[in-house]
Amino acid sequence: MNSPVSRFLALDLLATPVAVLDGQGMVRFVNAALEDAMGLSRRSLFGVYLPDYFVDPQPMVTALVGAQSNEFAALRYEAQLRRILHNDALPVHVILAPSDQTDEVIVELLPVEQQTRQEREERLLEQAQANKELIRNLAHEIKNPLGGIRGSAQLLEMELDSKELSEYTQVIIREADRLQTLVDRLLAPHRRPHVVSDVNIHEVCERVRTLILAEFPRGLKVLRDYDISIPEFRGDREQLIQAVLNISHNAAQALHERILQGDAQITLKSRILRQVTFGKQRYRLALELHVIDNGPGVPDSIKDRIFFPLISGREGGSGLGLTLAQTFVQQHHGMIECDSEPGRTDFKILIPLP
Structure with a gap:
């Protein structure tokens, strides 16, 4: 048992639940992610018939027959994984493929909720990156003419004799300062060093x-x-x-x-x-x-x-x-x-x- 297990230990680095089966569907190895998903240790799962852990075992039974006869490179289908200790079923996307070893099959079980969450997280990260670039570019585009507007208003105010007209230049200066504060806030995360x-x-x-x-x-x-x-x-x-x-x-x-x-x-x-x-x-x-x-x-x-x-x-x-x-x-x-x-x-x- 030790040599096959050591061969599969790299699978523990994967976030996706994975099982290695023999051609008959008996478990040779499960990774840490599948242990977490099922709430069972790999020791207790070693040697069990994996199709029995699905609400409908027949699709996996059929897939195992197909893998044995090399009918496909990889087969995908939706299923419900029975979690006995949790007394529930986990919706999963099953990917079953023959291994490069004789009489061995790799089964990947991607929880549907996890897949949806990963897609949402990817969108959030992409949006955050796009927002960061937009903010930096927009802030710089505002900042450059802003100094000119404020400076021109100050020079104009110096030339005015009327107090009433000076009130208008003060409005320009105050609004320019308000925009400057906004720009500084936009640029703050990118200016300040990361102090660890x-x-x-x-x-x-x-x-x-x-x-x-x-x-x-x-x-x-x-x-x-x-x-x-x-x-x-x-x-x-x-x-x-x-x-x-x-x-x-x-x-x-x-x-x-x-x-x-x-x-x-x-x-x-x-x-x-x-x-x-x-x-x-x-x-x-x-x-x-x-x-x-x-x-x-x-x-x-x-x-x-x-x-x-x-x-x-x-x-x-x-x-x-x-x-x-x-x-x-x-x-x-x-x-x-x-x-x-x-x-x-x-x-x-x-x-x-x-």
Whole structure:
């Protein structure tokens, strides 16, 4: 048993659940991802008849016969994987192909939910990259003529004798300064160096909690639900504070009505994830930090665009807070997801841990 297992150990590096079967459908090896999916160890799965673990075993039985007779290079179909310990069935996309070894078949089981999530994550990453390029280019295009506009207004003001006309030049200067502030915020993540040190995520949360309660001292509770076993990790503490603060501040502003009623609530919740996949990579450990509020939820009209720059669900909002938060988290090889419905909005920050 040891030599075949050692030959397959590289499969443990894959995020996709994989099983190696003999020609009769008996398990020779399952990787760590399949152990996680089924809730069973590879020792307990060794030698079992894998088709029995499907709601409908017949498609795999037929596929195994086809693989034995070399009828196809690879066969794909949808199935339901029975998870006995979980007492449920997991929808999977099955890819079955003969191995380069005689009397051996490789079965890949891609969870349909995981496949959908991976596609969504890929879209988010592509959008974030496109947003970053758009922001940088747009900010520079605005910045260059802005200095000229402001300088010309100042020179014009020096030539004017009328106080009433000077008020117009002051409007130009003030609006130019406002645009300059906006441009500086757009460029901030790309200008500031990434300062790496040891980060305790709960110190980050406590700093954010203090700042939020200082701004909203009445009608709002900020609850803690921490997993204190989470280790420190290398990261930019100030960037992470800003990311969590931006999300929490948005939540507090969305809770305006509940704050007036006195029952507004934000929960900062930290957890450890094990053997998790996001951003097309599998990580042994990851931090999962939630910012949960009991507000009205994200408007349906912007749900799919909340991380886009200049998109805001609040009148007078700049639409930059979540964009900058996503940028800062991505600089830690992580990502932010949002799940929102009326009465509960959950922003989830995922960051890989060493």
